[in-house]
Amino acid sequence: MKRRSIIAATAVGAMSALLISACSSSTSSSGSSTTPTTGAVAFNAGISSVVNPSSTKGGTLTFDVRGTPDSFDPGNTYYAWVLDFDHLFTMPLFGYKSCPGSCGLQLVPDLATDMGTTSDNGLTWTFHIQPDVKFENGTVVNSQDVKYAIERTYDRSVMANGPTYYQALLTDPTYPGPYKDRSKNLMGLTAVDTPNATTLVFHLQAPFPDLPYVLAFPNTAPVLPSADTGSNYQLHPLSTGPYMFKSYTLNKQLVMVDNPNWNPATDPNAKQLATQIIVNMNVNQADIDNNLIAGNADIDAYGAGVGPAAQARILGSSSLKANADNPVNGFARFVYINTKVAPLTNLHCREAVEYAANKTTMQTSWGGPVAGGAIASTIMPPVIIGYKSFDYYNALTQPAGDVTAAKQQLAMCGQPNGFTTNMAYRDDNPQETAEATALQASLGAVGIKLTLKGFPSGPYYTNFAGDPAYVHAHDIGLAGGGWGADWPDGYGFLDELLNGNAIAATGNTNISEINDPVINNLFTESSKLTGDARTAIWSQIDEQAMKDAVILPAVYQKTLLYRNAATTNVYVQAYYGMYNYAVMGVSS
């Protein structure tokens, strides 16, 4: 269900973001509603407060973005920046509360009127939608438009890019989608009922408390069946948000203008401040950074931070630095330690790796403390709901590695002089390559000889690191990796990484092949719980997995974001780890 690669990191939906300090200093629990604070223009001001608050209407808000969107069809996207951007022209059933700080992790109704009700032991969910939301053409949205939006995602030959949760969660997993036989399949998904114009009833294969999180993807934004143009819908999706498409030259430039049928009362998480929005695509990162600093562009839509040259320039200038933010986002970098490859089958050998690794050099490999991330001691990043800080292997107190403890563990493992194993990594990723080299050096200091095996990113998880048969046959004890969750709670982050059920013959996401009954039981238990009791389970799983030493954490990823001084209502939305595009304006 979730993803794990640097490509996935960008292609993936859910990213949460928050500065560690903001987390630790916040007294409000995750998910609590707070009034947004306003802050002066200063470094990191956009993480916990609204910078340049304004309700002034006017101006053109210009986004530059490297690369192109996977699609502007809300049913066919998984890129993080597009998920953020989509809120300018869509209203999914749910969204994340528009506010800075931990408040931005709170899931709130968007098109829906409430968080839904469950019955039938969690197998049935009922949601109601607002009765007075309109498409840009004035047509009132009804529940069938939402159902149709979900139906479209079932046809992978037209909608290849988006998430695939519905087939896994809902009854009727073999529904072919509405396109193949339109007369038969239009409104043919039996897993979703629409008893009236404002009610949706979802039928699940098994209880799944996180369903509202799944319904926060833009693929629940309503689509009018008569306006659906299939693969061409990306060129002009019918808007329900504050802006609508004026023109879109595929993969080059998008121009949006005010949607006259948008009602701010129905969509409190978005604003309609700028009179025009322009997105320039395929701009190279150096150009974007220079444009931002020169004021030619307002925001880097990609949201992965400025390039190395601009980093130095921004951090070296107090005036530029005041317009920058350096949040931790919801992505973690780590190294899988395989529990089925000898001698790492022995817990003490795995613990020796945990102790011996030099976390500082690993952090440097990923770009250092600003552009790379903060040294990690847990699997979950601090921004995930359920995170708890602990440090079993002295990652924070002895970041250069605890050689003494590592040697003790080697002795207990029966390998006092060390051992030999292989490490897989993506050799077309310079940072991961540097990390592998750094790890090779630090493990070598205690006698653990690491042979590096580089693989291309494309088939890395399907043919190599994610193929247990290949891993066993080639004695791959360690494998570089990373992970970002589709939604910011512990289930979203940990399930695919650590649940024994997730071990698969190919495309394996539980690359450590950990099948710990304690962890498996905690996951099972979590599906029966809600609220704080459920949240508490995530840190228990994280701690147990670290006790099992199945993952060597490297960094909680950070990015250096820059906001043009002319932008208004700017802040980092914790869920995305980038600025909240749905509420921004521009002062000139």
Next chain:
Amino acid sequence: MIYFIIRRLIMTVFLLLLVSMITFAIFFLVPRLAGQTAYQLAAQYVGRNPIPSEIKAVEVKLGLNAPLYLQYGRYIKGIVAGIHYNNGTDISYCPFPCFGYSFRNQQPVWPQLISDAPVTLSIAVGAAVLWLIGGVSIGVLSALRRGSFFDRLSMGVALAGVSLPVFFTGLIALELFSYHWPIFPNVHYVPITENPLLWARNLILPWVTLAFLYAALYARLTRAGMLETMGEDYIRTARAKGLAERKVVVKHGLRAALTPIVTIFGLDLGLLLGGAILTETTFSFPGLGQFTILAIQNQDLPEIMGVVMIASFFIVIANMIVDILYAVVDPRVRF
């Protein structure tokens, strides 16, 4: 002359057909010979965690389940006669010359190529004019003042021009003239139909950057050619006849020295029209070069095929024009 042109046009068609066969074989036949199945190819275009039936559906939709000769025939048919494709809700017609539709964004390739071509054309033609005038002029002057300070300086600069890649000079140019001294602020492509002045203003830096590289090359070539030509007996004869020096240089010297320049100019311009990849990337101009990079990054085979075909077309046409010019410059070529 007419027969000559017709002959070359017919050859051009055959050449493009040959290119299409080779390109198709590289992208569709070679992977198959290496063991890749149509199912595996389809799996690249169906997103994450697909089930087998979904991959099969994509395989059928993209036509990858058909024998290769049928796939190739369908491709060629699309180019010469257009083709229908399924966009989900209905069947769309992709008219001549349809280069298929993208495996990724499911949009016809040809309109995307056509939309990108003016950007590349703007860069390439403008830069070509600059480098041809600049390079040839400097080359002629250097040759006529061989060993002078001007000759040494211009050839030194030319050496730098040849040695420095576009992505370096382009970034320096942007840093200096767009950001540090904003003489050309916010450089981005503006269509000539939208605002000719802005079009030209935004293209000056890309033109100069690209022309700097090529002008250096042309200056050195022209200088070498002129030095050789000006030493020929017929130049001495021309001077002995009492012809003005300007006439000797331009009509007798330069015309002969231009023959290799015309050849290489055609090839260079043809190559650039297929995509000025480095220049477009450096200046973030959405032309065929950027399209090529995206197509390769996405492993979007129809888009790669399309851009290869259009680049081949430009090169072949440029060569044909060179051959025609050759025939004008040197009538012996016609026979």
